[in-house]
Amino acid sequence: MSRIFQKRGRDRLYIIAEILAIAEETRGALKTQIMYRANLSFTQLNDYLGFLLKNKLLIKVVLDNKEVYKATPRGIQYLQRYREITELLRTEHENAELVQVEDKEKIKRESTK
Numbered sequence: 001m002s003r004i005f006q007k008r009g010r011d012r013l014y015i016i017a018e019i020l021a022i023a024e025e026t027r028g029a030l031k032t033q034i035m036y037r038a039n040l041s042f043t044q045l046n047d048y049l050g051f052l053l054k055n056k057l058l059i060k061v062v063l064d065n066k067e068v069y070k071a072t073p074r075g076i077q078y079l080q081r082y083r084e085i086t087e088l089l090r091t092e093h094e095n096a097e098l099v100q101v102e103d104k105e106k107i108k109r110e111s112t113k
Contacts, residue, residue, distance in 0.1 A: 016052065017079055017083070019049075019058070020057060020071045023070055024071040030067070030068055031045065034069060052069075052075065057078055
């Protein structure tokens with residue numbers, strides 16, 4: 001099994017989204033730029049880049065005699081969906097916290113009666 005699918009600190013889906021966001025921001029990102037901005041080791045970076053290239057989420061192009069990585073339309077679609085899901089989960093989490101606070105206040109009111 002690839003190192004990419006082993007459970008580590010940050011979520012793999014988050015790291016993939018982070019790499020795609022870095023590659024989407026400019027005309028492309030150099031390997032070292034991705035490595036430093038995504039806070040990955042060289043080995044981790046190569047694993048993720050290989051996975052993203054294989055699954056056509058990134059492409060490697062030569063620009064000004066440098067290899068740069070760009071997000072493909074499929075990669076941008078992944079990034080958009082990832083952002084939608086995280087926003088949905090954040091909203092759900094905030095709503096759940098609000099309900100918990102309201103329930104605690106209701107219990108306090110009922111216990112003082």
